[in-house]
Amino acid sequence: MCYHAQLFRAPRTFPAVSNCDLHCHSTCSDGLLAPAEVVRRAAENGVDLLALTDHDDIAGLSPARAAAVEVGLGFVNGVEISIEWAGLQIHVLGFAFSAADAGLNAGLQTVRSGRIERARRMATELEKVGIDGSFDGAMRLAANPNLVSRAHFGRYLVERGVCKDLRSVFDSYLVPGRPGYVDHRWATLADSLGWIHGAGGVATVAHPGRYKLSRGDMRRFLGEFRDLGGQAIEVMSGSHTPEHVEIYSRLAREFGFA
Numbered sequence: 001m002c003y004h005a006q007l008f009r010a011p012r013t014f015p016a017v018s019n020c021d022l023h024c025h026s027t028c029s030d031g032l033l034a035p036a037e038v039v040r041r042a043a044e045n046g047v048d049l050l051a052l053t054d055h056d057d058i059a060g061l062s063p064a065r066a067a068a069v070e071v072g073l074g075f076v077n078g079v080e081i082s083i084e085w086a087g088l089q090i091h092v093l094g095f096a097f098s099a100a101d102a103g104l105n106a107g108l109q110t111v112r113s114g115r116i117e118r119a120r121r122m123a124t125e126l127e128k129v130g131i132d133g134s135f136d137g138a139m140r141l142a143a144n145p146n147l148v149s150r151a152h153f154g155r156y157l158v159e160r161g162v163c164k165d166l167r168s169v170f171d172s173y174l175v176p177g178r179p180g181y182v183d184h185r186w187a188t189l190a191d192s193l194g195w196i197h198g199a200g201g202v203a204t205v206a207h208p209g210r211y212k213l214s215r216g217d218m219r220r221f222l223g224e225f226r227d228l229g230g231q232a233i234e235v236m237s238g239s240h241t242p243e244h245v246e247i248y249s250r251l252a253r254e255f256g257f258a
Contacts, residue, residue: 022051022078023093023206023234027143028060029080030151035060036067043071051078053093053206056111057147061099079104080206081195082111084186085221088176090211092192093234097201107195111187112146119148121182122174126153129179131162150174150181189221193228204232208251209244222255232258 025031026038033041035052038060042050050073052064058079068075079094097104123135137156142148154169163169173180187195196203205225213221222233233255235248252258 019047020049021047022049022076022095023053023080023237024050025054025080026052026060026064028057029054029144029147030142030149035064039064039067039073039075040071043068043073047073049074049076051076051095053078053080053095055080055091055147055149056082056108057144058099058105058108059144077201079108081108081192082186083189083192085189085224086213086217088211088213089184089186090189090221091206092189092196092230093204093206094192094196094199095202095204097196097199099199101195101199104195104199104201107187107191114184115146115148118182118184119153122150122153122180125182126173126180129173131157131160131173131180133160134180153180189224190228193225193230197229202232203230204234205230206234207237207239208233208248209237209240219251222251222257226255226257230257 021042024038024042026033026035028035031038031054038052039050050068052060054060056079058077061077065075076096077099079097081092081094083090083092119138120135123138126134134153134156137159138148138152139145141152141155150170151166154166154174157163157169157173158165163172172178175181193203205222208218211218233248233252235245235252237244240248
């Protein structure tokens with residue numbers, strides 16, 4: 001994604017934004033810091049424009065925005081919506097929307113519902129391979145239990161010494177085909193873009209390099225995303241290698257994304 005401030009109609013006080021972070025999480029989903037602390041940390045590290053993009057929840061936007069005003073940091077409403085496409089979980093980022101929009105809030109509530117039951121099923125599967133206590137462990141690490149996620153299970157397994165880091169946990173236990181993964185009914189691509197656009201926002205594909213799609217399937221997905229009104233893809237990401245950056249920069253240009 002080209003992190004260009006004009007895409008979000010940034011205020012005139014930030015006409016030449018040079019350091020943007022438009023993808024971060026707080027304790028409202030699977031982050032480690034409270035929303036206001038995320039903002040303060042960003043300001044301390046020289047960020048000019050920040051978007052808080054918690055998974056399927058926008059409860060952190062109000063305190064984050066208040067903290068941004070306090071420290072003089074540009075702030076954009078954000079969210080990361082979990083969807084399912086061709087049987088694969090994909091994330092769609094929404095930016096610059098109205099947080100009061102009823103349709104968006106109702107849609108996010110439908111995505112959040114069922115996460116605790118999913119967590120119980122994940123724990124049951126992990127017990128089958130000799131890892132007990134994972135439900136309680138993940139719930140203890142989730143500041144917002146309604147958004148307990150694979151990341152919380154991952155942190156618990158690292159804490160237990162099952163794996164050395166989160167990447168190893170996901171690769172060994174928490175992705176499709178591994179013993180701790182269970183399916184869940186997420187939103188559709190059309191649902192997510194409808195909610196974002198209905199709230200006046202901009203829709204973006206999050207970290208496309210993370211998805212196990214063939215080249216053909218990725219092009220098919222991006223074409224569908226564009227045809228539904230998707231406007232951007234995330235090119236620069238902590239999840240991407242230099243090769244990913246080159247590939248998705250090229251695809252962004254080809255598909256006409258920002």
